[in-house]
Amino acid sequence: MCGIIGFAGKTDAKSVLLDGLERLEYRGYDSAGIAVVSSKGELQVEKSKGRLAVLRELVAADKSVSGNVGIGHTRWATHGEPNDVNAHPHVGEAGKIAVVHNGIIENYLEIKNSLIRKGVTFQSDTDTEVIVQLLEYYYKKYDDIMDAVYKVLSRIKGAYAMGILCSDYPEQMIAARKDAPLLIGYGDESNYIASDVTALLAYTRMVTYMEDDEVAVITAKSVQIYDSDRNILNMEQHTVDWDIAAAEKGGYTHFMLKEIMEQPEAVKKTISPRLENGQIVMEELSKVPDLMQNITRIYIVACGSAYHVGMIGKYVIEKLLHIPVEACLASEFRYSEPVLGEKSLVIVISQSGETLDSMAALREAKRKGSKVLSIVNVMGSSIARESDIVLYTWAGPEIAVATTKAYSTQMVLLIMLGVYFAKQQGLIEEQEYQKVIDSLLELPEQMTEVLKNLDTYQKIASRYFNHNSIFFIGRNLDYALGLEGSLKLKEISYIHSESYAAGELKHGTISLIEPGTLVVALATYAPLVEKSLSNIVEVQSRGAEVIALVTQETAATIKERVPEIFAVPQTHPILQPMLGMIPLQLFAYYVALNRGCDIDKPRNLAKSVTVE
């Protein structure tokens, strides 16, 4: 949530800052701002409510904003409504220090009140402003910016990634991190900070991921990182192998559409390195070879779409391993006193690897002695670093706020993991195992086939985009998939939608079905197709209009009863949602397009939720 960029170089900072913010806009887009410090030591700030385009205009009109060192921020409001004053950067009363900040300062009110008592006047409603006012307070006292920074860090509680400028130090910016992502990028006569590697891809691939409690001083020529006791640390540099093209629209109208279309390739990249000579290989697991030896229960913990992957995993892995598998919402898990210990394996799923609730669940699991395996897309992210084992999805950068290719790569990887464990424990017959392998090999091509029917998805979406409430129903894996179909629709089209286990409808919700209600009925899961078809009849007899998601095998039979059909090829039943998800993603996409919604940046949302 919220994006940070910082630049220290030999050229004008503002173009790098604005460009970086554009790439970070998906992290928050209710306001944006930049601060630069000129070589003469003048601090200049421009910030504004609204999208980055507004800030661009302001900066273009104000020629005085010029300097080689600067910081920028794009905001997703937590404390204080989105307006010009609450936008970052925040500047202290003396006008010497500017700060951009991601995270939440939990004790901000206490600090704010104590500063007010000392005569400080606050401008904004944000928690961030206390950082900068406190910095100026200590700077005045100690006359040394690093002394002031360390003193402030010792007083604030909560999560932060921050960039700091001080006009008395025109050549440097300072960065600090705790429980919120921040990385340093190394360029040619220029160095950078960013909350997210996509902001830096145009400039550098060499990065250092900052750790909690570290502070860095960055100039055009040097980077120095310190620990919490101010000892100088060695910097571990990593090369990022993401391609800049992957973070650009490349001719598509929306990142979401581009990322949906990239799924066959992303899934192939995720599967291929893990298939060798007709076997699933999980090199990553060699670190803990006896991982599953005494495991009697698995928890899959995640948020949003990643949790929906967890639901798929619950059905698949429980069936394969014959042990209880629970899919848990990370925000609930951490406060529900889960029964954890050495015999539980906790699987955390997160595209960003920075979701605070998932991170907290991970820490709780480790604290209680469970091993944590994570499925993550962003290399070097916090969840990846704190897990015992990481399995990376190779989806590449995902920019659209609504996840698609990260979701599908997470799903295929989790299913492969389940099958791998089943094989390792002798719980899957060789013939069945080979069927799964064959299906995995065939999957990217089948996905491409499903993606060819854009016309159908578009046509059906244009017929139904005016509905204001839509139900998704399904059983077992179809139910788990319906949860995601419904979320995709809600988040980008703002249509109210519910997803129900089809068999549960008659226990209450069916009362909401009336003539004209739209029901998207999922009936792809082979073992339960008959039962799902009965549920279709059930809602139709109450007047519902139905769109059915079925396999091509079932399509002919059902065509007479249901005129609107999304038909996908058949694959192994445990992989079937990998094909079924595509029409649902595209249905949501085209419905949102018809309704004129801002698809890549839906209202109130931001990618990577780093607050509780």
Ligand code: F6R
């Ligand atoms: C929905 C969506 C969110 C994320 C959720 C978890 O389209 O993107 O529901 O899936 O916020 O995010 P990660 O996977 O980064 O932990």
